[in-house]
Amino acid sequence: MRNILLIEPNYKNKFPPIGLMKLATYYRRQGDNVVFYKGNLNDFVVRQITNDCLKKLMELDNSIDWNFKTEPIFQYIKTRKSDYFDKIEIEKSNFQPLIKQWLEHFKNYYHKGVYKTEPKWDKVLITTLFTFYWKITIETIEFAKNLVKSPSDIMVGGVMATILADEIEKETGIKPHRGVLNKLGQLDKGNTDIIDELPLDYSILYEIDYKYPDSNAYYSYSTRGCIRKCPFCAVPTLEPKYFDYLPLKQRLTETTEKYGEQRNLLLMDNNVLASKRLSKIIEDIKSCGFAKNAVYYEPNHYEIAIKNLKDGTNNNAYTRKLYFLIAELENKTLDLIAKQKIYKIRETHNLLFLETTTKENLLKTYSLLSEYFAKLHSKSPKQRYVDFNQGIDARLFTEENVKLLSQIIRPLRIAFDDMTTYPQYDNAIRLSAKAGIKHFSNYLLYNFKDKPIELYQRL
Numbered sequence: 001m002r003n004i005l006l007i008e009p010n011y012k013n014k015f016p017p018i019g020l021m022k023l024a025t026y027y028r029r030q031g032d033n034v035v036f037y038k039g040n041l042n043d044f045v046v047r048q049i050t051n052d053c054l055k056k057l058m059e060l061d062n063s064i065d066w067n068f069k070t071e072p073i074f075q076y077i078k079t080r081k082s083d084y085f086d087k088i089e090i091e092k093s094n095f096q097p098l099i100k101q102w103l104e105h106f107k108n109y110y111h112k113g114v115y116k117t118e119p120k121w122d123k124v125l126i127t128t129l130f131t132f133y134w135k136i137t138i139e140t141i142e143f144a145k146n147l148v149k150s151p152s153d154i155m156v157g158g159v160m161a162t163i164l165a166d167e168i169e170k171e172t173g174i175k176p177h178r179g180v181l182n183k184l185g186q187l188d189k190g191n192t193d194i195i196d197e198l199p200l201d202y203s204i205l206y207e208i209d210y211k212y213p214d215s216n217a218y219y220s221y222s223t224r225g226c227i228r229k230c231p232f233c234a235v236p237t238l239e240p241k242y243f244d245y246l247p248l249k250q251r252l253t254e255t256t257e258k259y260g261e262q263r264n265l266l267l268m269d270n271n272v273l274a275s276k277r278l279s280k281i282i283e284d285i286k287s288c289g290f291a292k293n294a295v296y297y298e299p300n301h302y303e304i305a306i307k308n309l310k311d312g313t314n315n316n317a318y319t320r321k322l323y324f325l326i327a328e329l330e331n332k333t334l335d336l337i338a339k340q341k342i343y344k345i346r347e348t349h350n351l352l353f354l355e356t357t358t359k360e361n362l363l364k365t366y367s368l369l370s371e372y373f374a375k376l377h378s379k380s381p382k383q384r385y386v387d388f389n390q391g392i393d394a395r396l397f398t399e400e401n402v403k404l405l406s407q408i409i410r411p412l413r414i415a416f417d418d419m420t421t422y423p424q425y426d427n428a429i430r431l432s433a434k435a436g437i438k439h440f441s442n443y444l445l446y447n448f449k450d451k452p453i454e455l456y457q458r459l
Contacts, residue, residue, distance in 0.1 A: 024201035070355035
């Protein structure tokens with residue numbers, strides 16, 4: 001079993017890292033230990049060291065539940081401040097000298113950088129996004145060198161890694177992977193999985209504190225690449241070959257079975273109208289529950305999380321997920337008596353703090369809490385959306401394909417990149433309105449070769 005660390009640099013972004021979610025599926029299928037992280041990497045290291053420290057303290061003296069002291073131990077290792085050391089209250093242990101010695105050991109392990117000489121990760125995979133995140137991405141790659149057993153086992157991929165591969169290699173010495181992982185055996189010889197076609201592992205999103213604004217959606221592609229070679233666009237570099245059809249249903253079905261129904265469908269196609277199989281794509285989308293005016297019923301997230309915890313699917317993620325769901329349940333419950341009962345259950349089973357919440361106690365409380373979740377479970381329908389987020393090519397609009405799009409799409413995003421395409425853009429809007437599409441979003445390229453007046457004309 002390998003230790004695999006997936007990292008997204010700590011920049012702000014709207015959508016979860018789809019590539020890393022596929023990689024999580026890939027490595028879990030092989031029985032590897034997979035961890036996802038997005039945040040302050042120094043804190044990540046201290047948190048890992050804190051976990052090792054807690055294990056050691058429990059070995060020395062299990063008469064004390066040291067998990068209750070997780071936060072002061074974390075802060076002491078991180079800051080070396082005596083105030084935090086005092087809050088650990090080692091005087092309550094009969095093994096006080098040994099406890100103190102080990103706390104000093106783990107504090108020095110971090111501050112003297114010993115962890116850099118004893119890395120635990122067999123592979124570190126880093127995603128990249130926009131080129132204007134250059135500085136934080138390079139810092140992330142450099143930090144990763146301290147975490148992995150061999151720098152040759154750092155893999156950098158994604159948008160920026162593909163566009164600026166040579167520059168990243170020059171800066172860090174790490175040669176990025178360009179493009180999409182869409183061939184057999186790209187990461188492990190003999191493996192028959194095509195990573196780009198794997199379902200997404202949504203569980204990794206519960207491992208981190210960061211909340212993606214658009215997380216309640218299926219993310220996928222129905223096509224890959226683009227028939228255009230626009231000089232300002234990165235797609236010909238990222239996805240040089242056009243694939244006019246990728247089946248959706250199996251991937252969405254697998255996601256639903258494991259992680260529950262998602263509300264919206266967000267497709268990252270770069271030019272879906274170029275496909276000669278558009279009618280097949282629309283039928284796939286409709287068969288997945290996304291016909292026009294389709295509605296969504298929120299699944300019982302507690303039941304899904306409990307099931308995955310029982311199955312051992314990412315214990316860390318679902319322990320965190322359930323802790324927050326139960327805390328939220330207590331806050332949402334309006335009945336005072338029920339609120340008191342839920343609090344008592346949490347208190348009795350050490351579920352008041354994330355640090356003391358365990359898989360075993362979460363499962364023990366299922367029979368006590370499930371009825372409360374069932375009562376609060378929303379059964380009201382919500383409108384569903386299908387979003388071709390990268391936009392639709394105005395030059396390819398016809399009455400026939402707009403009629404197909406009108407069966408599923410909301411909103412319709414159209415690119416209006418320069419004034420020479422105004423007739424096609426105008427035609428696309430008019431055809432769409434005629435077909436009953438009412439929600440539009442427009443992408444405008446500017447500062448490429450256009451003059452300022454042309455931008456304002458398009459606006």
